[in-house]
Amino acid sequence: MSVSTERHVTWRRPEVAPSLLARLFDSKPFLIAICLLPAVGLLLVFLTYPLGLGIWLAFTDTHVGRGGYFVGFENFESLWYDRVFWGAVFYTVFYTGVATVLKFGLGLWLALLLNENLPFKSLLRAIILLPWIVPTVLSAIAFWWMYDAQFSIISYVLVDVLGWRETYIDFLGTPWHARWSLIAANVWRGIPFVAISLLAGLQTISPSLYEAALLDGASSWQRFTRITAPLLMPILAVVLTFSVLFTFTDFQLVYAITRGGPINSTHLMATLAFQRGIPGGQLGEGAAIAVSMIPFLILATMFSYFALARRKWQQGGDDE
Amino acid sequence: MANVHIDNVRKSFGQTAILHGVSVDIADGEFVVLVGPSGCGKSTLLRMIAGLENITAGEISIGGRVVNNVPPKDRDIAMVFQNYALYPHMTVRDNMAFSMKLAKAPAEVIEAEVSRAARILGLGALLDRYPRQLSGGQRQRVAMGRAIVRNPQVFLFDEPLSNLDAKLRVQVRAEIKELHQRLRTTTIYVTHDQIEAMTMADRIVVMQGGHVEQIGAPLELYDRPANIFVAGFIGSPAMNLLPGRLHNGAFHADPDTGAVPEGAAPAGGDGVLWPLPPGGRPAEGQKVTYGFRPEHLRLVSDGIPATIQLIEPTGSETQVVAQAGGRVISGAFRERIAAKVGETIHVLPDPSLAHLFDGGSGQRISA
Ligand SMILES: Nc1ncnc2c1ncn2[C@@H]1O[C@H](COP(=O)(O)OP(=O)(O)OP(=O)(O)O)[C@@H](O)[C@H]1O
Numbered sequence: 001m002s003v004s005t006e007r008h009v010t011w012r013r014p015e016v017a018p019s020l021l022a023r024l025f026d027s028k029p030f031l032i033a034i035c036l037l038p039a040v041g042l043l044l045v046f047l048t049y050p051l052g053l054g055i056w057l058a059f060t061d062t063h064v065g066r067g068g069y070f071v072g073f074e075n076f077e078s079l080w081y082d083r084v085f086w087g088a089v090f091y092t093v094f095y096t097g098v099a100t101v102l103k104f105g106l107g108l109w110l111a112l113l114l115n116e117n118l119p120f121k122s123l124l125r126a127i128i129l130l131p132w133i134v135p136t137v138l139s140a141i142a143f144w145w146m147y148d149a150q151f152s153i154i155s156y157v158l159v160d161v162l163g164w165r166e167t168y169i170d171f172l173g174t175p176w177h178a179r180w181s182l183i184a185a186n187v188w189r190g191i192p193f194v195a196i197s198l199l200a201g202l203q204t205i206s207p208s209l210y211e212a213a214l215l216d217g218a219s220s221w222q223r224f225t226r227i228t229a230p231l232l233m234p235i236l237a238v239v240l241t242f243s244v245l246f247t248f249t250d251f252q253l254v255y256a257i258t259r260g261g262p263i264n265s266t267h268l269m270a271t272l273a274f275q276r277g278i279p280g281g282q283l284g285e286g287a288a289i290a291v292s293m294i295p296f297l298i299l300a301t302m303f304s305y306f307a308l309a310r311r312k313w314q315q316g317g318d319d320e
Numbered sequence: 321m322a323n324v325h326i327d328n329v330r331k332s333f334g335q336t337a338i339l340h341g342v343s344v345d346i347a348d349g350e351f352v353v354l355v356g357p358s359g360c361g362k363s364t365l366l367r368m369i370a371g372l373e374n375i376t377a378g379e380i381s382i383g384g385r386v387v388n389n390v391p392p393k394d395r396d397i398a399m400v401f402q403n404y405a406l407y408p409h410m411t412v413r414d415n416m417a418f419s420m421k422l423a424k425a426p427a428e429v430i431e432a433e434v435s436r437a438a439r440i441l442g443l444g445a446l447l448d449r450y451p452r453q454l455s456g457g458q459r460q461r462v463a464m465g466r467a468i469v470r471n472p473q474v475f476l477f478d479e480p481l482s483n484l485d486a487k488l489r490v491q492v493r494a495e496i497k498e499l500h501q502r503l504r505t506t507t508i509y510v511t512h513d514q515i516e517a518m519t520m521a522d523r524i525v526v527m528q529g530g531h532v533e534q535i536g537a538p539l540e541l542y543d544r545p546a547n548i549f550v551a552g553f554i555g556s557p558a559m560n561l562l563p564g565r566l567h568n569g570a571f572h573a574d575p576d577t578g579a580v581p582e583g584a585a586p587a588g589g590d591g592v593l594w595p596l597p598p599g600g601r602p603a604e605g606q607k608v609t610y611g612f613r614p615e616h617l618r619l620v621s622d623g624i625p626a627t628i629q630l631i632e633p634t635g636s637e638t639q640v641v642a643q644a645g646g647r648v649i650s651g652a653f654r655e656r657i658a659a660k661v662g663e664t665i666h667v668l669p670d671p672s673l674a675h676l677f678d679g680g681s682g683q684r685i686s687a
Pocket residue numbers: 333336338356357358359360361362363364365511512
């Protein structure tokens with residue numbers, strides 16, 4: 001071997017012991033803890049504490065302005081024999097069920113329509129979103145006016161313009177009229193959310209799948225049931241869950257239009273809880289009503305959990 | 321199986337005309353490749369044959385039946401899409417069985433057809449997988465399987481290999497060709513890759529800007545391109561095309577054609593004379609484009625001096641870009657070349673394999 005006269009200078013990055021802080025921030029458990037801290041804190045302060053307080057109140061006889069004592073299940077026992085409470089449970093379930101079915105039927109139909117090549121597509125989409133953008137209370141007042149016994153435009157059209165009826169309809173004066181009227185208002189308000197979410201879902205479906213199905217001989221109904229429906233199912237489940245949760249816990253529309261009347265026939269659990277708790281002063285009982293919503297909500301969430309469980313064909317699912 | 325007859329077909333999207341009268345006759349069992357640059361209307365034509373686009377004017381018939389107003393499912397064709405368009409929520413088996421299920425075929429028939437297609441394409445082990453669990457090449461095969469199970473009269477392929485890597489592309493290319501030889505189903509295949517066209521086609525339809533430029537067997541297009549476009553499009557590396565004029569029975573490349581008045585002796589081109597192909601001589605002084613393929617350039621000691629600008633040995637041949645007679649030309653040589661960049665070699669195109677095109681219309685003039 002010949003000895004080279006050239007000296008080879010090598011330079012290495014000097015090894016510096018990392019500082020304590022650097023080491024700390026390199027440790028994964030520490031990082032996880034520090035990143036989670038704000039979220040956990042916020043959850044504790046703004047979610048867990050009010051929830052815990054609400055649940056605690058449900059087991060006390062607290063009144064507005066007076067502290068209460070722990071009374072065990074007394075509030076729930078009295079609710080068990082309370083016909084108004086059971087009426088509210090019935091109407092909440094009925095309201096949620098009927099409104100959800102209608103919202104999804106009409107919303108899906110609208111989404112399918114908007115997914116076609118229509119003229120003024122973006123304008124139509126904007127218009128469809130309107131009911132959702134308007135503050136609930138505002139639309140509630142509008143509906144209240146539309147449902148007014150004397151000034152209702154609906155009655156006016158039916159009686160004076162079309163002459164289909166003899167008398168004005170008392171929309172909010174009789175229980176079943178009031179119940180259906182509120183459902184109609186909720187559906188009107190809820191459709192945009194459903195329609196736009198489902199439209200977003202529809203737009204993720206590649207048009208070439210429809211073309212392939214067309215060549216495979218699928219009719220338009222078969223293209224809907226075999227391609228659109230299954231591919232829309234994941235997003236449909238999410239939207240359905242949210243819609244059910246929002247409808248079940250609805251408060252504003254009902255409280256603004258009927259306040260639960262006539263004769264408590266349109267109370268939702270949320271409005272009844274508020275009615276008993278704040279104006280009625282029975283904080284404990286109001287809290288107990290609110291707490292009784294929890295099992296229903298858990299049920300709805302469970303449904304979403306299983307419905308949302310990734311389907312095998314979806315990207316990112318478990319490979320078996 | 322059926323022949324396909326495309327007669328003066330036009331297509332416009334709104335005001336924009338995309339196809340300006342395309343006519344192609346495809347014989348029963350033939351493998352025809354539509355090739356052309358991006359945006360020339362190949363996919364549009366294919367989709368019109370499939371029935372996915374309506375026909376603005378003209379007539380398409382399949383197996384003697386005019387299909388202008390026949391819905392896609394009744395045209396008895398099957399199509400393989402560029403992105404495969406596999407149904408993501410169905411297993412490979414269900415993807416392939418879908419059309420038969422819709423047609424309410426008996427379960428045994430479906431099973432038999434699916435396993436026949438799976439056997440042909442080697443998909444047996446994958447039947448219960450979902451598309452997302454397959455590789456690109458496997459998805460491509462499933463898309464073909466979906467076409468095969470239908471026993472169509474015509475297969476339509478829209479750039480089926482463009483999503484595959486180079487090696488797989490060569491393999492699947494061979495598979496498709498082999499499949500065609502086995503099934504002998506009339507096939508129309510769209511690609512913008514001229515190598516794919518050359519290797520697979522019985523006949524090639526070269527399109528540009530909504531027109532058919534030439535229809536012919538691969539070697540026919542290679543040997544006798546009808547115009548400058550086809551000459552430049554078919555063959556790789558591309559044909560050398562030198563604009564210039566004829567003078568004293570030879571071709572003179574003008575560095576700037578048109579600057580020299582008609583009839584005057586050409587000034588440019590360093591006086592280099594390119595040998596003319598045999599056959600019909602055009603008039604003296606006529607403006608022409610002279611074409612020769614890189615692989616038809618020979619090393620000749622008394623040839624045209626060419627200064628090497630770039631040498632690319634590929635192993636089997638050596639590709640050279642050189643400056644000759646004021647023009648940049650490329651050559652591909654079987655022999656190894658010792659010369660380096662900047663040195664001069666002497667080359668001459670084989671006159672019997674050279675081409676002449678009219679300088680104005682771009683149409684072929686030499687025999
Ligand atoms: N739905 C449409 N509306 C308007 N113009 C269209 C439509 N579809 C295609 N075109 C136009 O028609 C021309 C031909 O398109 P086409 O898809 O047939 O090209 P192509 O030859 O398949 O190109 P590529 O090799 O890129 O796939 C393009 O200029 C394209 O912009």
